[in-house]
Amino acid sequence: MKYLISKIVSILGLKNYDWIEAEISILLTDSRQLSNPSETLFFAFETKNNDGHRYIADLYAAGVRNFVVSKMMPEWKNFSGCNFLFVKSPLRALQKIAAYHRRRFDIPVIGITGSNGKTIVKEWLYQLLQEDFNIVRSPRSYNSQIGVPLSVWQLDDNATLGIFEAGISMPDEMDHLEPIIHPTIGILTKIGEAHQENFTSLQQKCLEKMRLFLNCNVVIYDEDNPIIREAADQMLISQKAFTWSRKQTDAPLYISKIEKGPCSTFIYYSFLSLDYSIEIPFTDEASIENAIHCLATMLFLNVAPSVISERMKKLEPVAMRLEVLQGKNNCILINDAYNSDINSVKIALDFMNQRSAEKSLRKTIILSDILQSGILPKTLYHRVSDMMIENGIEKIIGIGHDISQNSDVFAIEKYFFPSTESFIQSGIWRKFDSEIILLKGARKYHFEQIIALIQERIHETVLEVDLDAVVHNYNFYKSKLQPGVKMICMVKANAYGAGAVEIAKTLQYHRCDYLAVAVTEEGIALRSEGISLPIIILNPEVNGFEELFSNRLEPEVYNFRILDAFIKEADRRGITDYPVHLKIDTGMHRLGFLPDQIPSLIERLRSQKGLKAISVFSHLAASESWAFDEFTEKQIETLRSSASQIEKGIGYSIYKHILNSAGIERFPEAQWDMVRLGIGLYGVSASGLKGLKNVSTLKTTILQIKDIPGRETVGYGRKESLDRDARIATIRIGYADGLDRKFGNRVGKVLINGQIAPIVGNVCMDLCMVDVTDIDAKEGDEVILFGNDLSVIDLAESIGTIPYEVLTSVSPRVKRVYITE
Numbered sequence: 001m002k003y004l005i006s007k008i009v010s011i012l013g014l015k016n017y018d019w020i021e022a023e024i025s026i027l028l029t030d031s032r033q034l035s036n037p038s039e040t041l042f043f044a045f046e047t048k049n050n051d052g053h054r055y056i057a058d059l060y061a062a063g064v065r066n067f068v069v070s071k072m073m074p075e076w077k078n079f080s081g082c083n084f085l086f087v088k089s090p091l092r093a094l095q096k097i098a099a100y101h102r103r104r105f106d107i108p109v110i111g112i113t114g115s116n117g118k119t120i121v122k123e124w125l126y127q128l129l130q131e132d133f134n135i136v137r138s139p140r141s142y143n144s145q146i147g148v149p150l151s152v153w154q155l156d157d158n159a160t161l162g163i164f165e166a167g168i169s170m171p172d173e174m175d176h177l178e179p180i181i182h183p184t185i186g187i188l189t190k191i192g193e194a195h196q197e198n199f200t201s202l203q204q205k206c207l208e209k210m211r212l213f214l215n216c217n218v219v220i221y222d223e224d225n226p227i228i229r230e231a232a233d234q235m236l237i238s239q240k241a242f243t244w245s246r247k248q249t250d251a252p253l254y255i256s257k258i259e260k261g262p263c264s265t266f267i268y269y270s271f272l273s274l275d276y277s278i279e280i281p282f283t284d285e286a287s288i289e290n291a292i293h294c295l296a297t298m299l300f301l302n303v304a305p306s307v308i309s310e311r312m313k314k315l316e317p318v319a320m321r322l323e324v325l326q327g328k329n330n331c332i333l334i335n336d337a338y339n340s341d342i343n344s345v346k347i348a349l350d351f352m353n354q355r356s357a358e359k360s361l362r363k364t365i366i367l368s369d370i371l372q373s374g375i376l377p378k379t380l381y382h383r384v385s386d387m388m389i390e391n392g393i394e395k396i397i398g399i400g401h402d403i404s405q406n407s408d409v410f411a412i413e414k415y416f417f418p419s420t421e422s423f424i425q426s427g428i429w430r431k432f433d434s435e436i437i438l439l440k441g442a443r444k445y446h447f448e449q450i451i452a453l454i455q456e457r458i459h460e461t462v463l464e465v466d467l468d469a470v471v472h473n474y475n476f477y478k479s480k481l482q483p484g485v486k487m488i489c490m491v492k493a494n495a496y497g498a499g500a501v502e503i504a505k506t507l508q509y510h511r512c513d514y515l516a517v518a519v520t521e522e523g524i525a526l527r528s529e530g531i532s533l534p535i536i537i538l539n540p541e542v543n544g545f546e547e548l549f550s551n552r553l554e555p556e557v558y559n560f561r562i563l564d565a566f567i568k569e570a571d572r573r574g575i576t577d578y579p580v581h582l583k584i585d586t587g588m589h590r591l592g593f594l595p596d597q598i599p600s601l602i603e604r605l606r607s608q609k610g611l612k613a614i615s616v617f618s619h620l621a622a623s624e625s626w627a628f629d630e631f632t633e634k635q636i637e638t639l640r641s642s643a644s645q646i647e648k649g650i651g652y653s654i655y656k657h658i659l660n661s662a663g664i665e666r667f668p669e670a671q672w673d674m675v676r677l678g679i680g681l682y683g684v685s686a687s688g689l690k691g692l693k694n695v696s697t698l699k700t701t702i703l704q705i706k707d708i709p710g711r712e713t714v715g716y717g718r719k720e721s722l723d724r725d726a727r728i729a730t731i732r733i734g735y736a737d738g739l740d741r742k743f744g745n746r747v748g749k750v751l752i753n754g755q756i757a758p759i760v761g762n763v764c765m766d767l768c769m770v771d772v773t774d775i776d777a778k779e780g781d782e783v784i785l786f787g788n789d790l791s792v793i794d795l796a797e798s799i800g801t802i803p804y805e806v807l808t809s810v811s812p813r814v815k816r817v818y819i820t821e
Contacts, residue, residue, distance in 0.1 A: 001156050001157070002023045004021060005041075008041065008097060012097070020083055022038075022039075029042075029094065029150070032533065035579050037062050037064045043091070060082070065083065066082070068087060069087075070087060095149050097153075107162065110125065110162065110185045111181040111182075111187070111213070112165045112187045113209045113210075115192035117286060118165040118167065120318045121189055121290050125294055129161065129301070135160075135161045137164065138151040138574075154576055163574075171208050178214060178215070183213065184216060186216040188228060191225065207234065221243055222244060242300050244295075246258075249270070253270075261283070266279050276305045278295060278309050278312040327454050329434065330434045331361070331432050349387060349393075364432070365388065366397045366439045367397070367440050368420075368440070369399070369400030369445075389411070389412070393412060395412060395435075398410075420447065424453060429454060432454065461733045462817045463696055463698050463814050465502065465818050467502065467503075467819065470507075473693060474512070474681060475510075476691055477661070477680055487675060488514040488675065489681055490681070492522060493808040496679065497807040498807070502818050505529070514536060517535060518538050519537065519541075520544045523553040535552075549578065554579045559591075559592075566578075566610070577612040579611075582613050584616060584617070584618045588619050598645050602650060603649075606651075615674065616639070617656065617676075618642075619660065620632055620635055620662070623659070624687045639656065655673040657674035680692065683696070694792075696810075697784065705728070705778065706730075715769055726760075731768060734766040737811045739768060739785065741763045743763055745759070747798055750785055751787070751789055752777050752782070752784075756790075792806050
């Protein structure tokens, strides 16, 4: 839905404000997530660690003209056509706008709060009620002071039910969220100790959370919980309660019996003096409690018990943030280094037990300080110790000040360190053997460093990457662009072998507009390392929407199968306007919609609201070759026509791009809105352009030198017989490192002390041999496979391939070393 800026001025109560009229459909709080500048209203928040006002100049340059600010900067006086809405608090302004928006809808709205289970109950209610309602719900766990208004902003005229969750971490916060959600139905899930530090007691926290329900028609909660029951009585909420109980037979919903099976649970209940039952495909206590909340809600909404029973059987699990990895020395790693409240430790241990049943492995946990518990450390870690014993943990490694100070409460094999760095330096991680290891830590402890070490492959051969050369090449191509043209940098295939994380960090610092990778895993890896730039996924999986959404990754859509799958997932998750990039096949015939499919594509896009096209693009098949310029021009014209047709059909403008590295070099008239820089970034010009710098240098060392008589053979298969007495050096690189076997038998060459040495015999898995007869070489000397003085282009041509293949073939076991001045 759209609001005129004049209406927003009125909502905020700004007097005598001279505005420039504009339509607003997007409330933006993170400048990195900009998608549609002309309809964006940006809120400049100030926090301890950041200030949104710093990004206004960049947003202005990107086309944003509407801002909510709490201070004015002198440089903004030169910004034309802008609305600067000056308020005391941009956060409160955001909340006020969302609250106004909510009041426009006379529909049932479910508000969910509690310490645990909010997101699962919300997602399960969506699964259970989507056939009866057009539901708008919080994406993922958008339950904060910012997340709630952004969630409610999704409400539109098609919505018949809203489901929103609200979380608080300190007193008085719920007073700001209640007017925004303004629920008609309230659900209070489990009250626990997460984020307890700012509350004097669980009772106080329960009372604060219940403020969400002050204007509800009905509130659903567990009557057996004394803290919840007393809070409800104190706030007079019990007068409008629809409670459930396992003890009170006169409760509106009485749970008479629970029977757990191997894979499911039967819940028997009484409602309106009649007996029923449901079956859920879960057996853990948390899922049972969450399911009962959903049952009570459906009964209140007059869903027939028979329908409830049928739907409950089909409940699907909500994705967990646990990652299972293969470790060294027959170990399994469970990476749950996301947060460390005591309830999430319980969940992780339960999952660990499921995994450990598969193998007879010793149970180990690496646990950081548990933050924001609100419990005295001694009491807290006594509880943790009990949990370790209950779950059969045999060894604990504690990292952090508090857990180390309370090491005496643990009665199992134990090691404690004040920091992650001191643990790494201790080296005890090298002794892990046949263990299932749970890593459970708060984000601040950077357990990803431990994961990397446990999986790390050590190898002397290195790929040296010159980050200054990357910057030079980036700026070299940037200088060729017309004003306003955006740059997409390709960092797929581990940044063409150079190492995607470091390359992406460098590009982000130098204000690249977009990154692109091949698969979702590459995008997730960048996000985990703090890369915040928009990232395009060129080859997304049909079933990978959760990973895309949770990591803010923008998929390429190239056929109707993946388009329909993503539309369905967006609808299932209550997501609107998720950014996607449309691929058109203009003649390369690899991926993409054919031009004659565009009318159907337009119809499909117009009939849904989950996805929003950000760009339309194609790929040039032979932009580096003058012989095919006529074909290239035809491709360009085909995309131009297709893009115009799509924009007209969907009713809004989108970015258009077709130029790759060679295209940037040779077809400047087709720069349009964006270009894609690939191999050129890494110092290789497909069209022979001069001025680029080499980025990657593959180097190794000489292990051994031998004097071999003439007529002897060298290497596997005896493929080459020496025609003279020779000095043969064995070097530390083979085909397992990415050195193609075609380089064997003097086809390939290396550089040693500035001189060329041919590769002798067949390339081995980990080693190969070179002829150093005429070179002053010794064991330990450096060997260059490709670099400044031995071009990767020449190397590729010698075996009839292209530089792309040579660069991307460099094995992950080859260590990357980054240099910069």
